[in-house]
Amino acid sequence: xxxxxxxxxxxxxxxxxxxxxxxxxxxxxxxxxxxxxxxxxxxxxxxxxxxxxxxxxxxxxxxxxxxxxxxxxxxxxxxxxxxxxxxxxxxxxxxxxxxxxxxxxxxxxxxxxxxxxxxxxxxxxxxxxxxxxxxxxxxxxxxxxxxxxxxxxxxxxxxxxxxxxxxxxxxxxxxxxxxxxxxxxxxxxxxxxxxxxxxxxxxxxxxxxxxxxxxxxxxxxxxxxxxxxxxxxxxxxxxxxxxxxxxxxxxxxxxxxxxxxxxxxxxxxxxxxxxxxxxxxxxxxxxxxxxxxxxxxxxxxxxxxxxxxxxxxxxxxxxxxxxxxxxxxxxxxxxxxxxxxxxxxxxxxxxxxxxxxxxxxxxxxxxxxxxxxxxxxxxxxxxxxxxxxxxxxxxxxxxxxxxxxxxxxxxxxxxxxxxxxxxxxxxxxxxxxxxxxxxxxxxxxxxxxxxxxxxxxxxxx
Amino acid sequence: xxxxxxxxxxxxxxxxxxxxxxxxxxxxxxxxxxxxxxxxxxxxxxxxxxxxxxxxxxxxxxxxxxxxxxxxxxxxxxxxxxxxxxxxxxxxxxxxxxxxxxxxxxxxxxxxxxxxxxxxxxxxxxxxxxxxxxxxxxxxxxxxxxxxxxxxxxxxxxxxxxxxxxxxxxxxxxxxxxxxxxxxxxxxxxxxxxxxxxxxxxxxxxxxxxxxxxxxxxxxxxxxxxxxxxxxxxxxxxxxxxxxxxxxxxxxxxxxxxxxxxxxxxxxxxxxxxxxxxxxxxxxxxxxxxxxxxxxxxxxxxxxxxxxxxxxxxxxxxxxxxxxxxxxxxxxxxxxxxxxxxxxxxxxxxxxxx
Numbered sequence: 001x002x003x004x005x006x007x008x009x010x011x012x013x014x015x016x017x018x019x020x021x022x023x024x025x026x027x028x029x030x031x032x033x034x035x036x037x038x039x040x041x042x043x044x045x046x047x048x049x050x051x052x053x054x055x056x057x058x059x060x061x062x063x064x065x066x067x068x069x070x071x072x073x074x075x076x077x078x079x080x081x082x083x084x085x086x087x088x089x090x091x092x093x094x095x096x097x098x099x100x101x102x103x104x105x106x107x108x109x110x111x112x113x114x115x116x117x118x119x120x121x122x123x124x125x126x127x128x129x130x131x132x133x134x135x136x137x138x139x140x141x142x143x144x145x146x147x148x149x150x151x152x153x154x155x156x157x158x159x160x161x162x163x164x165x166x167x168x169x170x171x172x173x174x175x176x177x178x179x180x181x182x183x184x185x186x187x188x189x190x191x192x193x194x195x196x197x198x199x200x201x202x203x204x205x206x207x208x209x210x211x212x213x214x215x216x217x218x219x220x221x222x223x224x225x226x227x228x229x230x231x232x233x234x235x236x237x238x239x240x241x242x243x244x245x246x247x248x249x250x251x252x253x254x255x256x257x258x259x260x261x262x263x264x265x266x267x268x269x270x271x272x273x274x275x276x277x278x279x280x281x282x283x284x285x286x287x288x289x290x291x292x293x294x295x296x297x298x299x300x301x302x303x304x305x306x307x308x309x310x311x312x313x314x315x316x317x318x319x320x321x322x323x324x325x326x327x328x329x330x331x332x333x334x335x336x337x338x339x340x341x342x343x344x345x346x347x348x349x350x351x352x353x354x355x356x357x358x359x360x361x362x363x364x365x366x367x368x369x370x371x372x373x374x375x376x377x378x379x380x381x382x383x384x385x386x387x388x389x390x391x392x393x394x395x396x397x398x399x400x401x402x403x404x405x406x407x408x409x410x411x412x413x414x415x416x417x418x419x420x421x422x423x424x425x426x427x428x429x430x431x432x433x434x435x436x437x438x439x440x441x442x443x444x445x446x447x448x449x450x451x452x453x454x455x456x457x458x459x460x461x
Numbered sequence: 462x463x464x465x466x467x468x469x470x471x472x473x474x475x476x477x478x479x480x481x482x483x484x485x486x487x488x489x490x491x492x493x494x495x496x497x498x499x500x501x502x503x504x505x506x507x508x509x510x511x512x513x514x515x516x517x518x519x520x521x522x523x524x525x526x527x528x529x530x531x532x533x534x535x536x537x538x539x540x541x542x543x544x545x546x547x548x549x550x551x552x553x554x555x556x557x558x559x560x561x562x563x564x565x566x567x568x569x570x571x572x573x574x575x576x577x578x579x580x581x582x583x584x585x586x587x588x589x590x591x592x593x594x595x596x597x598x599x600x601x602x603x604x605x606x607x608x609x610x611x612x613x614x615x616x617x618x619x620x621x622x623x624x625x626x627x628x629x630x631x632x633x634x635x636x637x638x639x640x641x642x643x644x645x646x647x648x649x650x651x652x653x654x655x656x657x658x659x660x661x662x663x664x665x666x667x668x669x670x671x672x673x674x675x676x677x678x679x680x681x682x683x684x685x686x687x688x689x690x691x692x693x694x695x696x697x698x699x700x701x702x703x704x705x706x707x708x709x710x711x712x713x714x715x716x717x718x719x720x721x722x723x724x725x726x727x728x729x730x731x732x733x734x735x736x737x738x739x740x741x742x743x744x745x746x747x748x749x750x751x752x753x754x755x756x757x758x759x760x761x762x763x764x765x766x767x768x769x770x771x772x773x774x775x776x777x778x779x780x781x782x783x784x785x786x787x788x789x790x791x792x793x794x795x796x797x798x799x800x801x802x803x804x805x806x807x808x809x810x811x812x813x814x815x
Binding site: 003007009013014016017037038039042046047050053056096097098135136137138174176210211212247248249250251288289 | 475476477478493497498500502505506507508512513514515516519520521522523524536555556557573606607623624625626627
């Protein structure tokens with residue numbers, strides 16, 4: 001290091017404690033240079049202890065510090081000294097500000113990924129225990145965040161010591177602690193060898209009085225469903241699904257509607273068709289609009305798990321009613337999904353059941369509801385061909401493309417023209433839409449002309 | 462925007478430092494009050510000396526333990542939630558959410574997220590001149606994190622369950638007394654406007670305050686209050702004068718006692734009242750500088766006793782609007798003029814029958 005370099009480093013070191021937070025932030029972001037100048041020994045012996053004490057700083061500075069420490073391994077002498085990074089990170093992980101906590105835990109993860117659990121198991125275990133006994137509840141939350149990092153690759157004696165700590169935290173009187181225990185449970189389940197150990201904990205978290213805790217158990221259930229043997233599904237997974245589907249709180253039902261497809265991947269198809277489809281049908285008619293919209297959004301994906309009969313008999317009737325839902329965002333969700341089902345049910349059923357709904361949506365007064373239909377129209381085309389519907393589709397498209405009131409509607413329609421071109425036969429497109437499309441090139445709004453030109457190439461292909 | 466704080470609300474004790482929410486007319490802020498250690502630092506590199514000559518001479522500063530100083534800092538700011546003046550702040554018992562209310566809207570926030578707000582009640586504004594009903598107060602239930610209530614200028618209290626729907630205007634239980642239209646007079650709407658509501662600490666009752674009375678509602682029964690108790694016995698006959706002087710628009714607040722049996726509320730003449738929930742007794746006390754220490758000046762008035770007399774001269778400029786009870790103890794803080802009066806054991810002598 002030359003003289004000017006030395007000067008710069010000296011200033012940076014002092015700036016770690018400067019009055020202005022901007023200077024402190026810049027200094028923290030230059031920690032690698034400082035550490036390199038000091039060398040590994042002095043970094044471990046002097047710099048790290050010093051950093052331990054700036055943990056009362058502004059959030060910005062602390063965030064930067066948490067991040068730097070995650071990448072600091074090379075500057076302190078590598079893997080054998082990894083544990084030296086833990087004291088400052090432990091302090092940061094237990095702080096009140098959630099963003100700093102999460103960054104610190106992320107840095108723990110980075111270090112453990114590089115080093116493996118074995119070299120640092122003893123220190124991590126002690127750390128986890130200390131945090132769990134911490135005077136502030138945020139320390140317990142930090143401990144709950146670090147336990148999954150340690151658990152998977154830890155020795156069996158470490159695992160045996162950690163689990164009781166985790167289970168105790170899951171019954172803590174403070175709801176935020178229980179919530180994090182519920183949230184991280186899935187990581188433990190994925191990493192564990194014996195799923196049965198976690199079932200009692202899972203069940204008690206499902207019954208927690210706080211909505212926020214119960215909500216997290218949906219993800220744990222997904223993890224469970226992937227690891228539990230099929231013959232136990234009826235005992236654990238199905239009752240859970242039933243209780244959430246009938247939960248008084250709409251947020252629980254919403255969460256289930258969102259995640260139901262993933263949840264069912266671990267369940268036998270016959271059970272899905274027989275029991276779970278009933279709940280899904282109920283969601284489509286739920287009293288809360290958000291639940292209806294979420295289930296409409298998952299409609300096609302869920303139908304892929306079912307047989308034809310179940311789809312037609314149980315799900316299509318409630319789905320039809322959604323085309324008249326009072327909320328536009330629910331109808332929009334339906335419009336985005338309905339045509340994706342055509343290939344699943346075949347031509348006859350599409351004509352019989354989906355076409356009437358499609359036509360209702362086509363005439364919707366809200367353009368946001370109508371537009372998504374054209375993005376997926378190809379699915380219907382493959383199954384029944386559009387000629388018979390041309391009489392309805394063409395006026396609808398031309399209305400949207402010529403919408404005088406809202407140029408954004410015209411814009412979106414022109415964005416969808418390439419989809420139309422792709423998904424319909426050449427003759428059909430040329431016949432009905434080409435002229436409309438070319439009109440776009442002369443539109444008075446610049447954005448539309450731009451889109452039309454961009455899409456010209458795509459359409460020509 | 463006026464530089465005044467409208468409301469403060471403490472967070473739960475589970476944190477190491479004291480956390481408090483405050484709000485002015487438009488913005489809510491979260492503050493941390495803590496003992497900050499000011500360490501003594503030494504061994505700097507550039508302390509007025511020339512730069513170090515070589516790497517080995519680079520110094521890493523050290524520190525010694527220093528004094529602890531009481532400091533504060535703003536942890537979070539929650540902007541852009543309200544177009545009208547914020548009148549309420551209330552913390553949920555789950556310690557994660559709080560609500561803020563203005564004339565037309567009730568918002569629910571997550572303490573940790575300042576960028577996301579959930580509007581749970583939104584009264585359509587329509588024409589601002591024609592506003593017929595505004596929200597006057599909003600509170601979370603002290604025990605159940607799913608319930609909250611808000612009151613309106615039309616004298617209606619609405620209890621809402623967050624689990625039922627994503628928007629609460631239509632799905633609430635209304636607590637109101639349906640008045641006989643023939644008994645209405647010019648002042649009815651003004652004096653029926655609820656100025657404040659509060660849940661009892663045990664969560665079973667809602668205490669509400671309008672201009673003349675305090676009403677005790679059982680949350681399980683919304684058709685009629687358990688009790689409707691006059692706070693003072695001299696206001697009804699003077700409504701005309703009070704309208705002229707605009708005193709009729711004064712907003713009195715109330716606070717429930719830790720054991721849920723008594724209600725504090727203020728009135729005129731430097732008086733404040735401790736009223737027992739069962740409607741037996743109204744203890745009128747004074748908060749003035751005439752009080753010697755350890756002495757409380759006041760009278761007990763029994764509701765059953767119809768002969769209660771009205772004071773001659775009432776000073777309507779000396780009004781007590783605000784006061785708070787200690788969450789668990791027997792100390793009551795009452796605000797009058799620019800002072801805070803602390804009373805201890807106000808209820809210990811009150812005649813109270815279960």
